[in-house]
Amino acid sequence: MEELKGKIIGLDTMVFKRNRGRFSVPFIFIFLIIFLLVLPNGNILTSPVFAQDTASPKSVPRVVLVELFVREGCLSCPTAEFCLEDLAWEYGTTKVILVEEHLWGDGYDTTETNARYDWHVGSDKKGTPDVFINGLTKRLQGLACDCVEGNYTCYKKAIDEELTQPPLVELSAVKTPHPNPLPQGEKEEEKVLNIIIEGTVKNISDTFLKDLAVCGMVSKERDESGLYCYAQDIFPFQNIPLLLPDHTFNFKFTSEISLDQEDDREKEKLHFIVFVQNLKTKKVLQAFYIE
Known part of the structure; x- marks a missing residue:
């Protein structure tokens, strides 16, 4: 050696x-x-820096669906209507979509609005006003207090909490109206406005999504409290199969809105929305207002 x-x-x-x-x-x-x-960056003993795509991913805003269940003759309903209608106007449909669903034969209710309320509540306590913020994510039955300002603050806080949550799905849709109302039923003078709604649901999360369904509503608007945006047609759920990340689901609905008079379309503005809801938890993941 x-x-x-x-x-x-x-x-x-x-x-x-x-x-x-x-x-x-x-x-x-x-x-x-x-x-x-x-050579690469002018610093001794520094690892070279490779070019990277620093563009941020597409931002999908959260849209909150607020369902207010009311009935004519309810003494405390006007307070809830006033507060939520004001909030819906302030936020706009890109953030908050308000639908007022009438119950129990008050003249503005439908079979679908009563069925949807029963589906949400089940055997729990029923009564109006009853507010569902993104389905059963947040339920506010009755009024928080006697003053308008207190209830306004309570509703706003619940909405703001939901707006901060990142959405798991991206929702988009378009509507195609039939050029003319079509006669329907035994009465020849009864006419229906047919609207076709088509869209997609995309999983933008990094996990599998299950137990989901897409639904939609058509509501009318009148210039009076309680009828700011009241539901007239609720579509049946379309079940979404197990949705993998970056995968999409296509859906299609056909709505039929009765026109009692020829000038109904001028009197009442129609609103079209779709939303994705978990059928087990009954929480709404995302909503979309169709322009």
């Missing part, structure tokens, strides 16, 4: 002597390494 070590030392001495006055091979090798490290 000592003999081998001496040979190596002697070899190093020979290399040094033979390269005196010139750069030795090891020195050149070290110099090249330093040069390559400095």
